[in-house]
Amino acid sequence: MAGREAIIIDWGTTNFRAYRFDSAGEPVAEHRAAAGILSVADGAFEAVLDRQIGAWITSDSELLFSGMITSRNGWVETPYAETPASLEALAAASVHRRHASGATMRFLPGVAMRHPVPDVMRGEEIQVFGACVPEEESIVVLPGTHSKWVRHHTGRIEAFHTFMTGEIYAALKGHTILGRLLPEGATGAPGAFAEGVRHMRSHAGAGLLHAAFSARSRVLFDELAPADIGEYLSGIVIGAEMAGGLALGWNPASLRLVGEPPLTARYAEAARIFGLASQIAPADTTIRGFRRLAALKEPDA
Numbered sequence: 001m002a003g004r005e006a007i008i009i010d011w012g013t014t015n016f017r018a019y020r021f022d023s024a025g026e027p028v029a030e031h032r033a034a035a036g037i038l039s040v041a042d043g044a045f046e047a048v049l050d051r052q053i054g055a056w057i058t059s060d061s062e063l064l065f066s067g068m069i070t071s072r073n074g075w076v077e078t079p080y081a082e083t084p085a086s087l088e089a090l091a092a093a094s095v096h097r098r099h100a101s102g103a104t105m106r107f108l109p110g111v112a113m114r115h116p117v118p119d120v121m122r123g124e125e126i127q128v129f130g131a132c133v134p135e136e137e138s139i140v141v142l143p144g145t146h147s148k149w150v151r152h153h154t155g156r157i158e159a160f161h162t163f164m165t166g167e168i169y170a171a172l173k174g175h176t177i178l179g180r181l182l183p184e185g186a187t188g189a190p191g192a193f194a195e196g197v198r199h200m201r202s203h204a205g206a207g208l209l210h211a212a213f214s215a216r217s218r219v220l221f222d223e224l225a226p227a228d229i230g231e232y233l234s235g236i237v238i239g240a241e242m243a244g245g246l247a248l249g250w251n252p253a254s255l256r257l258v259g260e261p262p263l264t265a266r267y268a269e270a271a272r273i274f275g276l277a278s279q280i281a282p283a284d285t286t287i288r289g290f291r292r293l294a295a296l297k298e299p300d301a
Contacts, residue, residue: 006062007053008290011069012036012123018053019287025295027287029056037074045075046100059102064094064293066108067123080112080120084156087129087289091296108293111157119162124148127258128157130289131281139252140281141245143238143263145170149245161248163241168208172233178215182229192228193266196235197242197273204243211236238270246274254278258285 006025010017014036020029031053040048050057057063070078078095094106110122124142132138134155142148145166151158173179196215203211215232218224224232254277257264264280271278282288 004060004062005058006064006294007056008294009049009053009063009065009069010067010123010126010286010290011065011074012067013038016048016052017286018056019290020053020056021291021294025291027291030287037068037071043075045069049099057099057101057103061099061101061103063099063103063105064108064290065105066126070095070107070110071122076107078107078109081109083111083113083160084153084158085111085125086156087292088296090125091293111160113159119160121148121150121160121162124150125157126289126293127281127285128152128289129292130285130287131256131258138256139250139254140256140258141267143257143259143267147241149248149250151250161245163244165237165241169234169237172212172237173230178212178229178233181216181219181226183227186227186230188228188231189225190231192224192231193235194269194273195224196232197239197270198235199232200236200239200243201274204240208237208240211240234266235270238266239273242270242274242276246276252276256281 005023006021008019008021014034016033016035018031019027022028033052035048035052065075069075076095076097079093081089081093090108093109097105097107099105110120111125113119127142128140128150131140132152137153140150140152142150143165147163147165148160149163150160173182199214200211212233215224215229215236219226219229255267255271256279257267258281261283268278268280
């Protein structure tokens with residue numbers, strides 16, 4: 001990849017992000033669109049790619065794809081690289097195709113962990129490598145619909161675990177009796193989030209299913225305003241993730257948080273309540289990961 005222009009495409013379920021690097025590995029352009037793989041009709045991925053960034057692509061370009069575009073629901077399914085996985089291992093395991101222009105396309109694998117329970121990621125691994133320097137040991141947390149806790153050590157993803165935090169929150173709020181108590185359009189008091197985290201920390205042994213019901217019982221006894229249910233439930237599910245992350249036994253001195261600022265701020269507050277230090281990774285973490293990838297020596301085709 002070094003010595004030629006690279007275009008990195010982070011193509012997920014709902015979003016399309018592309019980054020263009022010059023031959024020296026410096027980022028020169030960025031493009032974002034709500035053109036995730038679910039919006040692509042009849043498998044016309046190359047046509048969508050050309051509509052988005054066709055002006056960037058020449059026969060000398062090298063295109064690297066990561067994210068759900070490399071899943072079985074995407075353009076080219078790639079096998080997972082298994083832990084412990086380095087950035088070099090991801091590049092070496094890429095699947096090669098040719099663009100109509102003659103440009104080289106490389107589809108990067110995600111990462112899989114087989115034991116003690118199978119787990120997978122596609123796309124988050126680039127953010128982990130962007131958030132960490134090769135020689136360090138870190139616990140990286142990537143909040144989201146399916147949050148990841150990742151142990152990085154000496155340039156490799158050693159282990160990781162997924163928590164369905166965002167999806168469970170949406171289900172509780174939108175499809176249970178708890179959500180029906182929430183007034184339409186209510187935003188809730190910020191303090192309700194911290195109260196939910198504190199409740200989960202105190203009742204972690206009883207689990208999420210018990211703690212979630214307190215959103216109803218506390219409203220019934222006027223300990224929680226109906227408008228605060230959403231914030232309180234957010235604290236409950238993120239608190240459950242924190243408790244689960246600590247139960248992994250990794251004993252982190254600090255968590256490195258990677259994601260959108262409003263969400264990482266919540267996780268930083270939850271970490272503090274659980275007695276953990278945290279650092280919020282720079283906003284350009286994804287670009288840093290892709291920049292490291294673009295600077296790698298090109299693997300043999």
